[in-house]
Each structure stands twice: as structure tokens, then as C-alpha cells.
Amino acid sequence: LTWLCCPVAEKTGKVLxxxxxxxxxQFGVALFNSVRYEIEGAGGPQAQLLHGKVPLEDHVIYSGNIFQYIEESKKWRNRFCVVPHNYGLVLYENKLAYERELPPRVLVNSAGYKILTSVEQYLELVNNSLPGVTPKSGHSPILKCPTDFPLILWHPYARHYYFCVMTGKEQEKWRAVFQDCVRHCNNGISEDSKVEAPAFTDAIRMYRQSKEQYGTWDMLCGNETQVLSNLVMEELLPELRSTIGxxxxxKAPERQRTxxxxxxxxxxxxxxxxxAQYDAAVARCEQERPQLESTIRTDMDQIITSKEHLASKIRAFVLPKAEVCVRNHVQPYISSILEALMTPTSQGFAEVREVFFKEVTDMNMNVVNEGGLEKLVEYMEKLSHLAFHPVKMQSCYEKMDQLKLEGLQQRFDVSSTSVFKQRAQIHMRQQMDDAVYTFETLLHQELGKLQGKDDLCKSIQRILERVLKKFDYDSSTVRKKFFREALLQITIPFLLKKLAPTCKGELAKFQELIFEDFASFILVENTYEEVVLQSVMKDIMQAVKEAAVQRKHNLYRDSMVMHNSDPNLHLLGEGLAIDWSEEYSGQPEAEPAADRRRRAKQVVSVIQDDEGALPYGVVAEALLQPGSPEPREPEEAHPGVPPSPPGAVKEIREALAQESLGDGAEERLMNGTDGGAPPSPRADVPAEAEVPHATPAPPGAQSPPAACRQRGDNEPGEHGERSPPRPGGTTESGEGVQTEF
Structure with a gap:
């Protein structure tokens, strides 16, 4: 099967x-835009809430036992799953292995995955992935679940992961946690990068448009390398399917599995x-960056003048056609699209407000009833992590599931609404985090002035009302911006596709209007798109403005300015995050950092279920095949040796590794890690490197934080050293350690 290596390498090389x-x-254009923004600035309403940037360094999101199906041994095994602050899924042999800091069995970066809660859903996707190969009636399907509560991670290209739990309550909680992991990892391209990120996303868009692929793309998720891999696989997979299928x-299930x-x-x-190719391209651009930036700063005025001259010529050619297209095909539908977006989004933000209000109000009552300042510390520790509590935030996120564009989706070539749902959910989490952080900061400032429980109760209530007013203002601003961006994201690709036959072929003649010295910063294609955007922007702005004037969905008018704005409030946000337990615990000495890491707190409390389910250790025995021996645990694993798959797949993997990646590359291909050392951190893995900074999330409200010892700062996949040496020989037969996907 060595014949397969060349086509894969050639296709990847061509696409890249x-x-x-x-x-x-696009790098030159993005650099110019960044420097211009830095010099000229941009207006816009100032946020009223503070924005905290504190990672969940001493917390994990969730941990607990879950059954995993091991494909190689065809058995269900009990695993201890940890979701650290970087939102990776880390699976250990058991809780003891985790506490002893033994290497994990599997590390999963969930970008691009879908969470399925029924085997039927999964089998439908699998049957569609290989047309013509469907198990006959009565034959065993590719997967059987021993309980009624499966959790399956499905990916269109990468391997799948199969889990199950014992109760519906557990399934709901794990599903919320897994979905938060997917949401977080999908958002793997850092928005803090003002040059590389827009250059990358615009390059992806331009590449796909060159292939006549317009509209939203579901697989723009994960870090840059994952997105590029999806881009290649989108073209490569149909060829592989027709060649290898x-x-x-x-039998059909075996062929599907293979x-x-x-x-x-x-x-x-x-x-x-x-x-490798992307890193090399980025390095080349970074090498040229100082010279490009110097030219931009020196010739900024001339570049702007040249670009405006080009835009005026393109506008004269394109705008009449674009305006007719907008009037006939876009304008009649803008209000319908906006209404479809506004209803679930505004309901979601209203739910964020309600959850925040309820949590603070409950905390206030409990503090008054249970003991004042000491209890306040305990409850504030939980409240400070509220935005990152996937279960408590689930009611907010679920509102976006109502988003349906119906016939509009087909008309405007929107493949799915998941892009908009996820974006709105990320905004919801950020607004909750900002509200909590502002509340914390204001309360912390007041504490020194308070006397007694009554003062504390009144102060909490007063600060809550103050923060809610700020939340309403910022929520309106964020939602209006989201609506405008979503409308553009839906209509612009549609317009570009409609105008392409009459306009795109004529763009080459405008190239001569660009001075050679400025050709790195002004592109005809980008300027053309800006003109098309201008043709519809007025209608979009007007539609959102009218919705605000009518006070639809509690949107404020653009002219609305808060009269109780705190001009000095943002100065309070410049300091470090408040550590309530450390500052108000009354301990004479600070807790050693190592001990604190071992006792890292958990955002979501361990599930307390009264349904009488058997312990996972007992049930694990029942899930093994009757009469089948327990899979052997090898005493010593050979470093870097990947698991042994079925014969045909093994041949393919070996051929791919040897032909294209050279000696030793098979380990990278299989994501295997050395059993005698911790997994090496990879800068390109979004679980750590590409994760936006965030404030901690709350332990569960109903039950106290789990007492299990957490790994703390250096979770798998993170940068940093770990003190205890890792013993070798922990890789289960046939089970590789997943480190990338």
C-alpha cells in the first residue's frame, strides 16, 4: 500500500x-490594517463591565469515572477522566494513577468533534461516511453500548471516542462538560493576534473562494494546523474513499471500522x-515583518491615498451591479434573518443575566443566614468561576439551539448554523465572566467599609443592581455587533458568488493602479470585497438600528450612554485577580505552592446520584466479555511504539510513515508518546497554546468541591516541567496515547 503515500503527500503539498x-x-494586508488601527484608532462604545484575564490555573473543570470502549481489545474499561483548565480530555487508568501523576492513557483535543448521545445518531453518520457499506439487517453494528447512556465523540476525519455512563443525570453533566470542551477547543485561533489571525482566516476564505466554495465552513475549528488539515482532508477524503473503499x-461493520x-x-x-509547511510560511513572513512595518509607517499616507484611488475605480465598476443584487436578493430577507438571530441570542443573554442574578441573590441569603464574612469567602470562590461552569451555563447555551434559518439557510448557502451558535455562546460566557469579575472587584473594594451582616447584605444587593445595569448595556452592545457580523457573514459570500460571473474576471485590469512598492499592502481582491461589503452594510446597520429603536429584545439605541458610568472603575481592573480564600482565610502562613497545586479545586462538583447505580469499579467487571481474560498490562512498554491496529490499517500506517515522514515519524503519526516520559507539550495544540485567557469557573453550588487531589498547573499538554519522574510501562496493549486530536 505504499502507493497511497505519494497521493497524500502531493495533495497536501499542493493545497498548502x-x-x-x-x-x-494576506499577511501584508493584515499588518497594514493593524498598524493603521494602532495609529488612527477606532471609536465605539466603551464597555461598562471590567474584563478579567485570569486563567484557571489552580482548577480543573471536572473529573470523574467514565467507561471507555477500547477498539483494539473490543472491551469497555473504566477510566478516570480529567478535564483540566485547558479543556483537553485526559483519560487515566484510574484515579490512583492520576493522583500519582502517572502518564495518561489518552489525551484528546476535541476541536471539530460532535457530541452524540445515541448510538443511532452515530450509526447514521458512520453509514453515510462510506456510501454503499451498510450492515445488513440482523448483523451486529459497528458499536454496541452496554448502557442506555452513551457519549460518543465523532469527527469526520479523525478517530472516534466511545464513552458511556450509568445514569441519565451523569450523561447530562458529561455532555455539558464535553460540549464546553468542544466549544473552547474549536475557538483555537487566538483573537489576541491582530496580524496572524486575520491573515490566516482571510487566506482560508480566499483559498476556498478560489475553489468556488462560498459561505460558512463548519470545519474552521481548532488551531491553525487543525484547520489546514481539515482543508486538505475536505479535498482528499473523496479521492481516498473512491480509491480505498x-x-x-x-463484513460491513469491519469495513467501516477499517x-x-x-x-x-x-x-x-x-x-x-x-x-511543517505552515510553520515555515509563518517564519518567512515574520522574517519580512520588520521591513514591511517600516515601509507602512513611513508611507502610511501614500498607501491610504493609493488604496482609496483603487477603491474609487472598483466602486464605479462594481457598485451599480452590487446594489441591484442587494435590492433584489438580499434586502427583502435582512429583517427575517435578523429576527431569526435575535430571538434565541437575546434569550440566551437574558438567561445569563438570570443565572448571575440568582447565584448572587442565593449567595447573599446564605451569607446572612450562615455566618457573614467567612461564608462570603467560600461562596465568592464558587461565584468567581461561574462563567466556566458548563452545567450552570448550559441553560444559557441551550437557548441558541433554537436558532433556525429555515429556507434562508438554503437561499444563502449557509451549510449549518453551528458557526453562529458557537460564536454567540462564547459571547455569553465572556459576558458572564465580565459581570462576575466586576461584581468581585466592586465588592472587594467595599469590604473594608462594612460593619456587620446587614451592611454586607445591603452592599451586595446594591452592587448587584449596579452590575446588572452595566451588564444590560454591554449585552446590548455585544449583541448588536454579533448581529451585524452574522448578517455580513451570511450575505457577503452570497453576494460574491452572485457577482462573480460578471465582476471577478474584470478585476485583473485594476492591478495596474497599484504602485509596486505598495503591492504588499493593497490587494485588488480585498478591495473588491470591501466595496461589496459597503453595498449591503447600510441596509444591515439600518435593520439593527430599527430593532434597537423599537426596543426589540432589550437592545439599546446607539445614542444611549449610561449616566451612572464609573470613569475610574476600569482602573480597579488593572490589578491581580482576587484570591478570596488566601486573602480572607485568616491562615497565618501562605500555603506552599506545591500543596496548593495538589489540592486544586474542581469547577463542577462530582455528581451525587441517589439512583442506586453500582460503583464503577464493580460495573467494570460486568462490562468485560463473559469468560474473556482481562487484557494484559505489559510490564514495560517500548518507547515510541504505536498500538498495533488490524493488519490492513497497520500496513497503511507503516507505509505512510516510512515513505513520507522518515524514520521515527510513525510515532508522530499515531500520536504515541514515550511510556517513560510525560507527553511533550506542543505549541500548536490549542488545548493550551491557543486557549484564550479566562477567569476561573465555579465549583458546583449544590455540593462542595470534590476532595480529589488535582494535578494543578502542569496538566498534560502544558508547558512546564513536572517534578516526579514518570515510570515507564503504562501503555495498555493496543491502546496508543492520543496527544493531538
Whole structure:
């Protein structure tokens, strides 16, 4: 099967070559826009809430036992799953292995995955992935679940992960946690980067438009290398399916299983190749950056004048056609799209407000009834993490599930609404975090002036009302911006596609209007898109403005300015985060950092279920096949040796690794890690490197934080050293350690 290596490498090289050319062009434009913004600035309403930037360094999101299906041994095994502050899924042999800091079995970056809660959903997706291969009636399907509560992580290209739990309550909680992981990892391209991020996303868009693929793209998720891998696989997978599909042997379930493994192996190879080429392209651009930036700062006025001259010529050619297209095909539907977006989004933000109000009000009552300042510290520790509590935030996120564009989705070539749902949910989490952080800061400032419980109660209530007013203002601002961006994201690709036959072929003649010295910063294609955007922007702004004037969904008018704004409030946000337990615990000495890491707190409390489920250790025995021996645990694993898949897949993987990646690359392809050392941190893994900074999230409200010892700062995949040496020989037979996907 060595014949497969060349097509994969060639396709990856071709796609990445074209993309890197787009990236180089967009890098210069993004750099110019960044420097121009820095010099000129931009107006806009100032946020009323403070914005905290504190990572969840001493917390994990959740941990607990869960059953995992091991494909190689075809058995369900009990695993201890930890979701650290970087939102990776980390699976250990058991809780003891976690506490002893033994290497994990599996590390999963969930970007691009879908969380399924029924085997039927999964089988439908699997059957569609390999057309013509469907198990006959009466034959065993590819997967059987021993309980009624499965949790399946499905990916169109990478391997799948199969879990199950014992109760519906557990399933709901794990589903909320897993969905938060996916949401967080999908958002893997850092928004803090003002040059690289827009250059990358614009290059992706330009590349796909060159292939006549307009509209939203569901697989723009994960870090840059994952997105590029998805880009390659989008083109490569149909070719692989037609080439490899007929060669697969065995019954339908076995062929489906083999196909998933082949796709996963190819995906990993593509990932490594894409990473190498993309990193090289970024390095070249960074090398040229000082010279480009110097030219921009020196010739800023001339560049702007040249760009405006080009835009005026393109506008004269394009605008009449664009305005007709907008009037006939877009304008009649803008209000319908806006209403479809506004209803679930505004309900979600209203739920964020309600959850915040309820949590603070409950805390206030409990503090008064239970003991004043000491209890306040305990409750504030929980409240400070509220935005990152996936279960408590789930009621907010679920409101976006109502988003449906119906016929509009087909008309405007919107493949799915998931892009908009996820974006709104990220805004919800950020607004909750800002509200909590502002409340914390104001309360902390007041504490020194208070006397007794009554003062504390009144102060909490007064600060809550103050923060809610600020929340309403910021919520309106954020939602209006989201609506405008979503409307543009829906209508602009549609307009570009409609105008392409009459306009795109004529753009080349405008190239001569750009001075050669400025060609790195002004692109005809980008300027053309800006003109198209201007053709519809007025209608979009007017629609959002009218919704605000009518006070639809509690939107404020643009002219609305808060009269109780705190001009000095933002100065309070410049300091470090408040550590309530450390500052008000009354301990004479600070807790050693190492001890504190071992006792890291958990955001979501361990589930307390009265349904009488058997302990996971007992049930694990029942889930093993009757009469089948317990899988052997090898005493010594060979470092870097990947698991042994079925024969055909093994041949493919070995061929891919040896032909394209050279000696030792098979380990990278399979994401295997050395059993004798902790997994090496990878800067390109979004679980750590690309995660936006965030404030901690709350332990559960109903039950106290789990007492289990947490790993703390250096979770798997993070940068930093770990003190205890890792013993070797912990890799289960046939089970590789997943480190990238």
C-alpha cells in the first residue's frame, strides 16, 4: 500500500502551497490594517463591565469515572477522566494513577468533534461516511453500548471516542462538560493576534473562494494546523474513499471500522505535513515583518491615498451591479434573518443575566443566614468561576439551539448554523465572566467599609443592581455587533458568488493602479470585497438600528450612554485577580505552592446520584466479555511504539510513515508518546497554546468541591516541567496515547 503515500503527500503539498501563497498576501494586508488601527484608532462604545484575564490555573473543570470502549481489545474499561483548565480530555487508568501523576492513557483535543448521545445518531453518520457499506439487517453494528447512556465523540476525519455512563443525570453533566470542551477547543485561533489571525482566516476564505466554495465552513475549528488539515482532508477524503473503499475486506461493520482507522491515519499524516509547511510560511513572513512595518509607517499616507484611488475605480465598476443584487436578493430577507438571530441570542443573554442574578441573590441569603464574612469567602470562590461552569451555563447555551434559518439557510448557502451558535455562546460566557469579575472587584473594594451582616447584605444587593445595569448595556452592545457580523457573514459570500460571473474576471485590469512598492499592502481582491461589503452594510446597520429603536429584545439605541458610568472603575481592573480564600482565610502562613497545586479545586462538583447505580469499579467487571481474560498490562512498554491496529490499517500506517515522514515519524503519526516520559507539550495544540485567557469557573453550588487531589498547573499538554519522574510501562496493549486530536 505504499502507493497511497505519494497521493497524500502531493495533495497536501499542493493545497498548502496555494494556501501559503494566499497567506503571504494576506499577511501584508493584515499588518497594514493593524498598524493603521494602532495609529488612527477606532471609536465605539466603551464597555461598562471590567474584563478579567485570569486563567484557571489552580482548577480543573471536572473529573470523574467514565467507561471507555477500547477498539483494539473490543472491551469497555473504566477510566478516570480529567478535564483540566485547558479543556483537553485526559483519560487515566484510574484515579490512583492520576493522583500519582502517572502518564495518561489518552489525551484528546476535541476541536471539530460532535457530541452524540445515541448510538443511532452515530450509526447514521458512520453509514453515510462510506456510501454503499451498510450492515445488513440482523448483523451486529459497528458499536454496541452496554448502557442506555452513551457519549460518543465523532469527527469526520479523525478517530472516534466511545464513552458511556450509568445514569441519565451523569450523561447530562458529561455532555455539558464535553460540549464546553468542544466549544473552547474549536475557538483555537487566538483573537489576541491582530496580524496572524486575520491573515490566516482571510487566506482560508480566499483559498476556498478560489475553489468556488462560498459561505460558512463548519470545519474552521481548532488551531491553525487543525484547520489546514481539515482543508486538505475536505479535498482528499473523496479521492481516498473512491480509491480505498472498494479494497476494504470483511463484513460491513469491519469495513467501516477499517475505514475510520485509515482516515485517522491519513489525517495525522496530513497534520504533520501541514504543520511543517505552515510553520515555515509563518517564519518567512515574520522574517519580512520588520521591513514591511517600516515601509507602512513611513508611507502610511501614500498607501491610504493609493488604496482609496483603487477603491474609487472598483466602486464605479462594481457598485451599480452590487446594489441591484442587494435590492433584489438580499434586502427583502435582512429583517427575517435578523429576527431569526435575535430571538434565541437575546434569550440566551437574558438567561445569563438570570443565572448571575440568582447565584448572587442565593449567595447573599446564605451569607446572612450562615455566618457573614467567612461564608462570603467560600461562596465568592464558587461565584468567581461561574462563567466556566458548563452545567450552570448550559441553560444559557441551550437557548441558541433554537436558532433556525429555515429556507434562508438554503437561499444563502449557509451549510449549518453551528458557526453562529458557537460564536454567540462564547459571547455569553465572556459576558458572564465580565459581570462576575466586576461584581468581585466592586465588592472587594467595599469590604473594608462594612460593619456587620446587614451592611454586607445591603452592599451586595446594591452592587448587584449596579452590575446588572452595566451588564444590560454591554449585552446590548455585544449583541448588536454579533448581529451585524452574522448578517455580513451570511450575505457577503452570497453576494460574491452572485457577482462573480460578471465582476471577478474584470478585476485583473485594476492591478495596474497599484504602485509596486505598495503591492504588499493593497490587494485588488480585498478591495473588491470591501466595496461589496459597503453595498449591503447600510441596509444591515439600518435593520439593527430599527430593532434597537423599537426596543426589540432589550437592545439599546446607539445614542444611549449610561449616566451612572464609573470613569475610574476600569482602573480597579488593572490589578491581580482576587484570591478570596488566601486573602480572607485568616491562615497565618501562605500555603506552599506545591500543596496548593495538589489540592486544586474542581469547577463542577462530582455528581451525587441517589439512583442506586453500582460503583464503577464493580460495573467494570460486568462490562468485560463473559469468560474473556482481562487484557494484559505489559510490564514495560517500548518507547515510541504505536498500538498495533488490524493488519490492513497497520500496513497503511507503516507505509505512510516510512515513505513520507522518515524514520521515527510513525510515532508522530499515531500520536504515541514515550511510556517513560510525560507527553511533550506542543505549541500548536490549542488545548493550551491557543486557549484564550479566562477567569476561573465555579465549583458546583449544590455540593462542595470534590476532595480529589488535582494535578494543578502542569496538566498534560502544558508547558512546564513536572517534578516526579514518570515510570515507564503504562501503555495498555493496543491502546496508543492520543496527544493531538
Amino acid at each position: 502551497g496555494e494556501f501559503c501563497r494566499c497567506y503571504k498576501e 472498494p479494497r476494504l475486506k470483511g 475505514w475510520i482507522q485509515v482516515s485517522d491515519a491519513v489525517y495525522r499524516m496530513v497534520y504533520e505535513l501541514a504543520k
